[in-house]
Amino acid sequence: MGRTLVYPKAAYNTAHRHNECATYDLREIHTIINTTKILHVSFNSTDPAAGPYPAILPMIGQMGSFTHPSADLNEPLECYIHGYVSMRMASLARINDGLPVTIAASKVDGLVLSLTPYSHNYIYRSAVLFGHAQVVTDAEEKLFAMQLITDSVMSGRWEGSRTPPNGAELGATAILRVKIAGGSGKISEAGADDKKEDLESEQVTSRVWSGIAPVWEVIGQPIPAKTNAVKILPEYMDKFVQGENEISEKHATELAKAR
């Protein structure tokens, strides 16, 4: 449907190998970020005691645009992330253009079980975004990001829970807005590329099973809290759980069958 936007190639986001799997397409990259439950956010501390190691924090995030809320996934968007923001991280995010961060998301779709360990692999999707993180201070923008993130945990949950958050809740929630400078992704669909010698060796093929085991994430039947008073699971929840499970299973199984 019309134009496809891509992230510009730069030294930090250009794939050097497996170029056939690389993608710079905004929609593909943003989709991987949005459908991954935990993102890893990496940054450098300025504290010498932190040593030479980048920090990595697990966070929840979603792509969105506060100024253009109806923007499509193939448009330039910002990444709103939520999680434990340390004092150190927050103060770094207040300096100049914000804290330079790298955001990574990876999903396994299958185990590629080929004839030799050398050709074993995963079918996987991964995305990396590079940008500058700033603390969201505007109450309206924070509300926008909280709804975006809550509905990514379970679509319809914002409406389905006690909203809006009160002042204390808003105040205690830390959201970072990452202005994206670039990004890249890898969508590995490479199948079992066994070598001719192995495929032609009856000793090998008669003994070694080869193929693909699909892998996907399942959401189980929600289990009520002891304090829950709603006897029947709301329809939007049932629909979300069933819908997600169907999509995930179908995606992984079709990829595995395509080889």
Added chain:
Amino acid sequence: MGRTLVYPKAAYNTAHRHNECATYDLREIHTIINTTKILHVSFNSTDPAAGPYPAILPMIGQMGSFTHPSADLNEPLECYIHGYVSMRMASLARINDGLPVTIAASKVDGLVLSLTPYSHNYIYRSAVLFGHAQVVTDAEEKLFAMQLITDSVMSGRWEGSRTPPNGAELGATAILRVKIAGGSGKISEAGADDKKEDLESEQVTSRVWSGIAPVWEVIGQPIPAKTNAVKILPEYMDKFVQGENEISEKHATELAKAR
């Protein structure tokens, strides 16, 4: 059973908040690393064109000890990682003590659906290791690591596929050994900690379903490649798939029920 080793606390690995979830226990941290299919490995490039952003690569990894192969998961181990190692990364890993890296693994075990978005959360496990990566050059050590990693994809797969790798395969496989300096983990089992006001508001509790949806990863029935000649799925594969699925479902479901 006896001693429990912990990683020493340092500026880079000490949790400042949610201390009740933090762990420094070697067995717990190593188990999260070993059971996570894709690890994120972060490091800093010395190339100015890379900008201020740490690099993050998706890689496969396992804890192990080449000099003490029978070492237990609660003992000091090295992390062997496999994946795309760029020329840049490999040359950095040859300097001095190796390339400083941070390795992260996170797993979602459940969606915590509480009365308010503010209390929404995941049940999750995450681990971070800090260390120095060096390229494995010794052929015996490389074989050791390849077997460790192949059997982590599917237990028994090394025996079940065409092994040992030939010289060309060994030569073309890049393995990094990360000498671990420290690490930490978070095992978040915090349930829906709704506030008194919400729990006592009939308007809220009569409308908002609260509880936990367990989440786990499923391995589907392996799908044979077009070239596969082994008619019946080998027993070790069937056992692995069933065993992993049972453990994963049980773990997530029990955590969700415990609230």
